[in-house]
Amino acid sequence: MLLAGLVPVLAFLSVTQGSRDIALRDVLDAFGHFTQSSSVDDTVTVRLRVPRTILGLLVGAALGLAGTLLQGLTRNALADPGIMGVNAGAAFAVVGSITLLGVSGLAFHVAAAFVGALAATALVYTVGSLGRDGATPVKMALAGAAITAGLTAVTTGLLLTDLAAQQQYRFWQVGSLAGRYAPIVTGVAPFLLVGLVLALLCGRWLNALALGDDAARGLGVSLTRTRVATFLVVGLLCGAATAACGPIVFVGLVVPHVARFLCGPDYRWLLPYALVLGALLLLGADILGRVLGGTGELQVGVVLGILGAPFFVLLVRYARLAEL
């Protein structure tokens, strides 16, 4: 409850704070009389910061939830969207669309990344479920790692031959909330919202899976159907998130651990906690990056790396993390 209460606080900070100093009164004013031709402060507040805040909350929530689902599904405490081939698939699609199809512009990258992420997720699941015993957690993790390696190799190969693509790609691959305005937010928001709702409904299944395959079957849960459905939700969440912001690491990995630390292993509680924590973490890191960056900004991916890694080490070292 306390955590949920922090969301509006951060959202407020996100709209009022940034690399440009705007007086609180002017921020509030901006909503009162905003039109296309109004002042720069108004434009910044309404057309830059509001979409950015919404996107930060949605993407953070999506990544937190997706990480939790994946860790539950694969029963692997190190699972995150990165090892399931999502980032690699999205990166490959972005680079491929620049070098092979010659398209450019953020909107195209978003569409390409989404398709690439979904395709990679499907491929990982298909490869992981080959064989008699179906999609076991270990096989899926291995398939994810193998497909990530393969796609990354091709992506790197394409990039090496094309300096112009490298220029465009390096802005996408950092992971940033900057420069994403209303069209992109409204484009990915429906996917994210649907994904969030579906993810929250997966709690009972994940609880059953956590008891082991045999116990889950004994409880009347269809393993295959559960895995396919959960994987689809993960693909939807990560695909849309990665499409909008580029690959953002760490949120999907660390949020489930913090959530488990706070509320224990019951997924019906874990999932809402992960949703709120993910949103808080991503938006909080973005606000820090904006305030600390001087006249520029630090990309949220950079902030997460710099601040998140030591935090995670401390957490692992000094707190007793709940077992999966």
Place this chain on the structure above:
Amino acid sequence: MRLRLALATAASLALALSACSSDVADDDGAEPASGASATPEGPWTFTDGSGEVVELAEVPTRIIAHAPAAAALISYGIRPVGIYGDESVDTDPNLDGVDLTGIEILGEEWGSIDVAKASTLDADLIVADWWPAEKAHSGLENSVKAKSKKLAELAPVVGPSQGGSILNLAEGYEDLAESLGADVENSQGAEDKAAFEKARDAFAAAMADKDLTALAVSPTADLLYAANPEFAPELLDFTEWGLQVVTPDAPDPDFPYWENLSWENADKYQPDVLLIDSRSFEEAKKTVAAQPTWTSIRAAEAGQLIEWPAFWLHTYADYADALTKLTADLADVDDTIGD
């Protein structure tokens, strides 16, 4: 690494400038290889951009050159036996209109030189710009593959230093060509220099009538990069000749080529005209169309955007073309827009 990337792409991405063709004419191959007809007696000495004096018993005649250096030398009738570039010879603006007949191509990608092939050319001199910040010649910088860097073992490497003006390079290559026996007075290069002086005077005269300020930028999806003229010699030249290029007051300490402006702060500087990085000119126009705050720069609102020939100019010929184009582009610019 970021520094390296920017410098590398600097020379290599100026695709959009193909309109600025050099008028280095084809000499019908009549020029003897390496201008050998006038090769003076040795010994030969040349002071490299690094300050080191290179001394050879004979005047070098078999030269391997970095693409822009090659273009400069060829304009004085000194034809290298091999060249290496930072990008394809078909797209490198430095080589536009330069006759490469009979010249071995040793590399068409930054950081990658075919040293095995180069070693068969029996070269006695390698020519490339010297980068004082990195203490290396073009193509032989720290982050280049060790295999490519072996080029430097084939022969001494010399070249003028990058620095406060493009003319350091243009004059440096003129001096180098002369020391190698070029008849500088009666060369294409001399005509280019005259054309450059005319273009520069026309530019300065046009600027004298106005009170123009400019900001050089490279817009990207998440940040607007404002160029620091201190590290862009052509911008220092423009300022010297009357176009006041704004110096950003807070360049990135780790990468002082630019000040990073978030799009929230796009309106921090209000110049009369925006000079847009030629390496990504067309791309930039699309990028800024999606930025709600782009038009908070009054020059952008007024459509006063022109192409900035960024980080690639070397020769009098290219500089003459670039200045002529700039003078024309700036002719109709209103000088009362900015602060």
